[in-house]
Amino acid sequence: MGYFNNINRIQYEGAQSTNPFAFKYYNPNEKIGHKTMKEHLRFSVAYWHTFTADGADPFGAGTMIRPWSEYSGMDQAKARVEAAFELFDKLDAPFFCFHDVDIAPEGETLKESYNNLDTIVKMIKDYMKTSSTKLLWNTANMFTHPRFTHGAATTSEADVFAYAAAKVKKGLEVGKELGAENYVFWGGREGYETLLNTDMKLELDNLARFFHMALDYANEINFTGQFLIEPKPKEPSKHQYDFDVATSLSFLQKYDLQNHFKFNIEANHATLAGHTFEHELHTARINGMLGSVDANQGDTLLGWDTDEFPTDLYSTTLAMYEILKNDGLGKGGLNFDAKVRRNSFDPDDLFHAHIAGMDSFAIGLKAAHQMLEDRILENFISDRYRSFSEGIGKEIIEGKTDFHKLEKYALGLNDIETKSGRMEKLKAEINSYLLNAFSNVRV
Ligand code: XLS
Ligand code: CA
């Protein structure tokens, strides 16, 4: 007895297939460069959107038809685990991710919450013995319960700080138990509404204290997962401290934490911060801080975090370009932190959505790989900056100049030549890589 009985294991059938329950472009074993698609993409299913959420929004009740809805409490939590491993297996998903409260209901007390969690973690561990799906990361939900209204590590209440510490301590133990490759910190309530009531310096100092204690505990129990901060500028807080990669990086540097963290970059959070997805990936990459990715997309017409499944091929291509330039994501992966729309309420939609996301990233991978092979951007960019590899530019780079020398040089210049940036030409080239990526696809 299964939960998705009408669905068989999703297979790669190629672009000509008309089977909606087949991969058209994601061919897990196909080699792209020196790795298979599966190794490059390291897809992960987000437990909260796919198994826990019911489609409720601030204006309406849940809509999702889920085979586990008939249960409640711990019975429902157990049914979700069964359904989850069935879906993981049918998608052949390499990874999954969860918050503590996604997998097990909170109890009346912290102790009771721990007990619920222990029961479900044991069940998940048993499933993982025979499943090929591994835990990409887990995290503690420190934003839903009213106790976190003023924040968790940045709260004004020391008792809440202690409670948050207990949840992360337990989270690290669970991560170790299940072999998590990473541990994520997303601070939805780590921010403020108004400076009128906020001691920002104390809150930021406390956030750093919290992270140092988390690192100490991870060392103590020998948890070897990578610590990840997931930036987001706002929502639910008006102003979140981990605004974007650049802001979070300077925080980590100030508090001597930069060598112990990387970033988990979410596409929709990037756009909420007024950046592109690739800007955030790039900023993390050039600082050696690109850890993992929450693969989704926002809606340009809406100013909030819509967490849609990624289907924009231009975006997946530029994202994969950054990931390939980073030589992959290491312990990270592409986690579908994405939810089916409220009106895509059938269980089948969970499969359609994941297939769409996986195919979209497969196309992006293939196009980006070819762009890199042909060095279209690399060659253009190195030519554009060529003036810094010869003459005065080389001297600037080598530290052999000062303002006196540069002024003397500038006074001797007659015509200064500037070259076109050729953005439109480059964009047209990317379009042809996208169109060509699968033109000779095997069917
Ligand atoms: C919310 C975040 C959250 C994190 C994990 O916007 O994306 O789901 O990924 O806490
Ligand atoms: Ca996320």
Ligand code: CA
């Ligand atoms: Ca989000």
